[in-house]
Amino acid sequence: MPKAFFITGTDTDAGKTLVTSGLLAAARHQGLTTAGGKPVASGCERTVEGLRNADALAIQAQCRPALDYDTINPVAFEPAIAPHIAAAEANVALSVSALAAPMRALLAREADLTLIEGAGGWRVPLNERESLSDLAVALALPVIVVVGVRLGAINHARLTLEAIRHDGLPVAGWVANGIDPRMPRREENLDSLAGWLGEEGGVPCLGVVPWLATPAPERAADWLELEPLIHATPPRKTHESQ
Structure with missing residues (x-):
């Protein structure tokens, strides 16, 4: 059965x-078909083929069967700034409806695993009224939270979890990603995260990726647990949405 997550x-x-x-x-x-989406991306480079974003290209490289770039990243901006500001400067109307249509087309391909990656954190604005979180709600996707392990990570992770659940979406799992190689009390912080998100929050940990001097998808894959996503029963919506 195809699985999809935000x-x-x-x-x-x-x-x-x-x-x-x-x-x-x-x-x-594992021989599964894959698809990925980056609905909106800032910080793109101009190429002969048009604007290209490094994150979207990294996702594209892992899609099987292969997908066209515009299918993965339908809205791209050159400045490395907040999407709603980049859209205003480019005189582009950025909205949930504009992003939802191409992402629904991507989901309709029914790859074994489809992942749609947001930009920044949960409440990144798209315009004066809508945020990227509204896109996840419109697509009705369970959410995976990537926790950047650095000072402040526990607070940021707890607030993100609360916001997602407040919006009525289930949290399918979380991943600890080591982004600060010099972080003091790293193990103690990981234990606290596991307690708050796992034991208290009921969210499974899908992996602890250490700081990688040369980050690469294949190296990260060695630290990630795919099975809870592929074989688990779809998580129920939280009580706020019932």
Whole structure:
């Protein structure tokens, strides 16, 4: 049965793309079909083929069968700034409806595993009224939270979990991603995260990715657990949505 999830992070540069591409790589290695989406991306480079985003390209490399770039990343902006500001500067109407249509088309391909990666954290604005979280709600996808393990991670992770559940979506799992190689009391912080998100929050940990000097999807895949996503019963919506 095809499975699909929305990937969010506790902050910008938490490691969403590394985890997204790592999970897709793990699925490919098991012979599963894969698809990934990056509905909106800032910080793109101009190429002869048009604007290209490094995160979207990393996701594209793990899609089997192969997908066109525009299928993965339908809205791209050159400046590395917040999407709603980039859209305003480019005179582009950015909205949930504009992003939901291409992502629904991606989901309709029914790959064994489809992952749609957000931008920044859960409440990144799209316009004056809507946020990327509204896109996840519109698509009705369970959410995977990537926790960037650094000082402040526990607070950011707990607030993100609360916000997702407040919006009525189930949290399918969380991943700890080591982004600070010098973080003091790393193990103690991981234990606290496991307690708050796992024992208290009831959310399974899908892996603890250590700090990687040379990040790569195949290396991240070695630290990630795919089975809870592929074989688990779809999580129920939280009580706020019932």
